[in-house]
Amino acid sequence: VRACTDDHRKPKVERKRLQIERARHAPRAAALVKLADKTANLHDVLNTPPPHWSEDRKRRYFEWAWGVVSRLPHRHGSLERAFDRFYALGRARFGARPQAVVRRRTARELAQMVR
Numbered sequence: 001v002r003a004c005t006d007d008h009r010k011p012k013v014e015r016k017r018l019q020i021e022r023a024r025h026a027p028r029a030a031a032l033v034k035l036a037d038k039t040a041n042l043h044d045v046l047n048t049p050p051p052h053w054s055e056d057r058k059r060r061y062f063e064w065a066w067g068v069v070s071r072l073p074h075r076h077g078s079l080e081r082a083f084d085r086f087y088a089l090g091r092a093r094f095g096a097r098p099q100a101v102v103r104r105r106t107a108r109e110l111a112q113m114v115r
Contacts, residue, residue, distance in 0.1 A: 016064060017111030023071035031074040038065045039079055042086035046093065059094035062087060066096075067110040 006015040019034075026034060042065060045058050053061075066087055069080075090096045 013111045017108055020064075020067050020071060020110055023068050024073060026072055026074070028074045031072040032076055032079070035069055035072060035076060035079045035083060038069050039083040039086060041065060042083065042090060046086060046089055055094050058090070059096045062090040062094060062096040064110045 006019065008015070010018070023031070023034065042062060045053070045061055049058055069083055087096065
């Protein structure tokens with residue numbers, strides 16, 4: 001649980017940056033929980049987004065989520081396919097950038113996007 005929990009004493013941008021930076025070192029169970037959580041979140045943003053989120057905010061969330069998932073060390077085929085499918089839908093709907101462009105962003109840049 002600790003590996004999947006943000007320290008809410010830290011500012012939001014710092015928490016989001018740390019999620020990206022720490023993803024690479026996540027134990028298998030934590031990596032799978034993160035992948036499942038981000039996949040479910042993309043589904044929710046596509047289907048029942050927070051009412052106050054703009055299209056740009058949705059796009060930024062998709063890019064940040066991909067930044068986390070792309071750094072996870074452990075794989076799970078069907079979850080990854082679901083994540084990729086939702087990410088592709090987000091790209092089409094919100095203009096999320098291609099994964100190759102997101103990959104070049106630093107953790108700090110991606111974290112700034114989800115403010």
